[in-house]
Amino acid sequence: MTPALYGLFLLGLLSGTLITMSSTHWLLAWIGLELNTLAMLPLISRYYHPRATEATLKYFLVQTTASTIILFTATLNAWYTGQWTISHPAPTLTTIALTASIMFKLGIAPLHLWYPEVLQGAPMTAALIIATWQKLAPLSLAYMTLHLVSTNFLVIVGVTTIAIGAMTGLIHTQTRKVMAYSSIGHMGWLLIALLLSPKIATLTVMVYITTTTAAFLVLTNTRSNTITTMGTSWPQGPTCLLMMALNLLSLAGLPPLLGFAPKLLIIEDLTHNGLAPLATTMILLGLPALYYYVRLAYFTLLTMPPMTHPMRVMKINRFPPSSPLMTTAALLLATMPLPLIAILYEIV
Incomplete structure (x- = not known):
């Protein structure tokens, strides 16, 4: 991977996190999460090793599943309440699904089993990013929806x-x-x-x-x-x-x-x-x-x-x-x- 391409992916990580943290609209937050995921995948698989490929696939499946649940709950909430605002009160079903998806992204028990396996297979620098920077966007969503749980x-x-x-x-x-x-x-x-x-x-x-x-x-x-x-x-x-x-x-x-x-x-x-x-x-x-x-x-x-x-x-x-x-x-x-x-x- 060339330095320019590596820098481009890091810029994608930065942009995705900032978009999610600064947004109050569910669609913008979802776009930021997806941008984060897409920018992270090449950093995990930058070395051609079976463990890195396995970690990339696991990370992709986990993050896309969680993001899909977030998009589904946001759409369902807009259907019931007519609001796309993140902090707006939501029905019980959407609150449960949203909480589970954020826990999934953060690696919080009992939805944590993917996290050690991905860190073990990822390169050390990618593991550092997953363990630190990639926590910020889901944490901002957790903070804004904390009163619903x-x-x-x-x-x-x-x-x-x-x-x-x-x-x-x-x-x-x-x-x-x-x-x-x-x-x-x-x-x-x-x-x-x-x-x-x-x-x-x-x-x-x-x-x-x-x-x-x-x-x-x-x-x-x-x-x-x-x-x-x-x-x-x-x-x-x-x-x-x-x-x-x-x-x-x-x-x-x-x-x-x-x-x-x-x-x-x-x-x-x-x-x-x-x-x-x-x-x-x-x-x-x-x-x-x-x-x-x-x-x-x-x-x-x-x-x-x-x-x-x-x-x-x-x-x-x-x-x-x-x-x-x-x-x-x-x-x-x-x-x-x-x-x-x-x-x-x-x-x-």
Whole structure:
């Protein structure tokens, strides 16, 4: 794929997301989602590999199915109410179908089974885009239609998503699948944050995208596809792998790293609203996720591959010249001071 063509597809991703996020009309939102899907498919299949082809087909089927349901519900809503406005109250049937389609696009449980498989088969850069940028358009639709859905239903779905993301990630050793279940778990936290406050939800999205991007940058730079290869990459780039460990602990929500702030605000807000049992449940469900984050950090920092000439291996550097830039970016993204987060929270 030529750089010009690659840039054209990235422009399509940008345009599709902005169209969906800025529209209040269902047809414009649907057009933005379709543009997003069509621009993403060549990025997943840019390398001619059976797994990439399989991931492309799965992504196409999932996204087109969800977009078709959205178009059907929008048409049905216009038939019943005469309105194409996204935030307009809708009948129960269309609300259920719309909620399911948005959950499908976001990879929220129980409609999440496609998500780890697509991320595993996609190239690392495409997996990064799917896990971060491609979440924004469906999230904007979820925010605009949140008042149409039962709060109890969303709480149950959010807690279930956190549990599945935490429990299922324990059994995988492929880094992209672990990051996929990490993303699923964070979607559960984000769903609860949407019910509490737009400020907390916005901050949660920003922190999630920031930390996930930093982690994927290091995985891309070190070509770490499994937990074992993360350990073998240490002699060739110790600083870069140290930043990866910080990003993993930040994703786990450990203080004083960046990922701690949104989880603290969510737990604090739940407690102030008299929902301490829900907050306790979310904390307990986050412990398995903490375990596999710490396990990844352990393999990154404290394991060394078998070698007979350590000093000679340390001189090998297969990383591209952008490694110092990636390392600096990962460090800044993982350890952004909490006072800055507080200022950001007040702004948004």
